[in-house]
Amino acid sequence: MLIDNLRLRGREGLWQLRVADGRIAALVPMEQAADDAGERLDGAGGLAVPPFIEPHIHLDTTQTAGQPEWNRSGTLFEGIERWAQRKALLSHEDVKQRAWQTLKWQIANGVQHVRSHVDVSDPTLTALKAMLEVRGEVAPWVDLQIVAFPQEGILSYPNGLELLEESLRLGADVVGAIPHFEFTRELGVESLHKAIDLARRYDLPVDVHCDEIDDEQSRFLETLAMLAHRDGLGARVTASHTTAMHSYNGAYTSRLFRLLKLSGINFVANPLVNIHLQGRFDDYPKRRGITRVKELLGAGINTCFGHDDVFDPWYPLGTANMLQVLHMGLHVTQMMGYDEIDGGLDLITRNSARTLGLREYGIEVGHPANLLVLPARDGFDAVRRQVPVRYSIRGGRLLAETLPAQTTVFLEQAEAVDFTRAS
CATH class of the missing domain: 3.20.20.140 (Metal-dependent hydrolases)
Known part of the structure; x- marks a missing residue:
């Protein structure tokens, strides 16, 4: 499994996480990302955190x-x-x-x-x-x-x-x-x-x-x-x-x-x-x-x-x-x-x-590939919006997913609202 376009706490940029045999095999910047065939998820700029x-x-x-x-x-x-x-x-x-x-x-x-x-x-x-x-x-x-x-x-x-x-x-x-x-x-x-x-x-x-x-x-x-x-x-x-x-x-x-x-x-x-x-x-x-x-x-x-x-x-x-x-x-x-x-x-x-008393917990190379992808830029954003878990992954397998919700307001024209600050 490959998971692309992840944000990591304490690191800049977007990252790719590679899974092999149920463990995290590599974490690399997207600029150096592999392009292997097989199961692949797009983190879409979401925040990867431990379960x-x-x-x-x-x-x-x-x-x-x-x-x-x-x-x-x-x-x-x-x-x-x-x-x-x-x-x-x-x-x-x-x-x-x-x-x-x-x-x-x-x-x-x-x-x-x-x-x-x-x-x-x-x-x-x-x-x-x-x-x-x-x-x-x-x-x-x-x-x-x-x-x-x-x-x-x-x-x-x-x-x-x-x-x-x-x-x-x-x-x-x-x-x-x-x-x-x-x-x-x-x-x-x-x-x-x-x-x-x-x-x-x-x-x-x-x-x-x-x-x-x-x-x-x-x-x-x-x-x-x-x-x-x-x-x-x-x-x-x-x-x-x-x-x-x-x-x-x-x-x-x-x-x-x-x-x-x-x-x-x-x-x-x-x-x-x-x-x-x-x-x-x-x-x-x-x-x-x-x-x-x-x-x-x-x-x-x-x-x-x-x-x-x-x-x-x-x-x-x-x-x-x-x-x-x-x-x-x-x-x-x-x-x-x-x-x-x-x-x-x-x-x-x-x-x-x-x-x-958990061991091998956290997003580190060599640890079990247990992690969440949150549709948030950082911890502050995740807490403020209390975002749903986009993906829950355990042992390199998809355990749960929540499809993105979409809210639209109809004013002078239809406009999507995602509760983030306008750039």
Whole structure:
């Protein structure tokens, strides 16, 4: 395969990408382009980027919004009530069908790597067993990591620790935890020790729902970072949400950041969900409730963006489009400077790859030929217009394409509108 007329981030001009045996064999300026016969795509001046990554989603709950009832208040607590109703109807095939539906949406939107949290607070482990099957089935098209997520606690749910370990034995890829949901602070701290112990025994990464609450006294992040630093696990440990950090005072946060940098752990913020679920107990002013993304990035701490939920009781919207996540994230974190917007794609590509521990990721000679072509001149243009993915390519094969849309206005004469600035 040859892909012509590509723009590359950080390089001038148009480029040709050559694929051989499923890998990137060459990147050359179009002036030096080969003219071989065979499969060929025209990038048409579009931007080539690595595949989008979804670092945090719940595929076991997706596609359940309004079943059997809608979340009328939009709150976390009513979402829990509605999910309890829907959870009673779970079956193996139900979980698989819904997960596959959202995976198809993700594939259409250029996502090729997904980390899904799956509820294991269930004596039958119905959702986990279904999702492990989905992981194998979707493998040719998407790399799917499964987090064993103890939704109702490791130590506060009957046999929670045993169910978590059984999930790892069955083949879950990542150890989960939710310390702020345990009955007491002491149990929350102990649950993190248990999660890290399991990760070491099974040689697995850790991804914790950490301090997803507006309580400024919820400080389990410091324990997680300490354990990661103590055991040298930093790059394999992820703190998801950490919305309480939005409410920490400056003095404590300053001290905390020293530990976070030493630990080397990763962070995932989920802007679409964090901005609407947090601050619900506030009058005015209402806090935004998203973690300190701008400050984390400024401190050199790896941070990325995820969805959390798509079309479920906690978030009734969404089409699994990572550019929507990025667009919202840049707004609510006030990262609206030109360079922040132009470089924002890192928050759904490169930074996420570090979080998931991906190897051979990126558009480089010798790497697998996994890439997207966006109909945009640069990262800024892609984010501003939230462009669709023109081509998604995996292993040198076309995985998905979106045909260009055309909008016409009829004024004194018909005129096409593409939402770009007139030259």
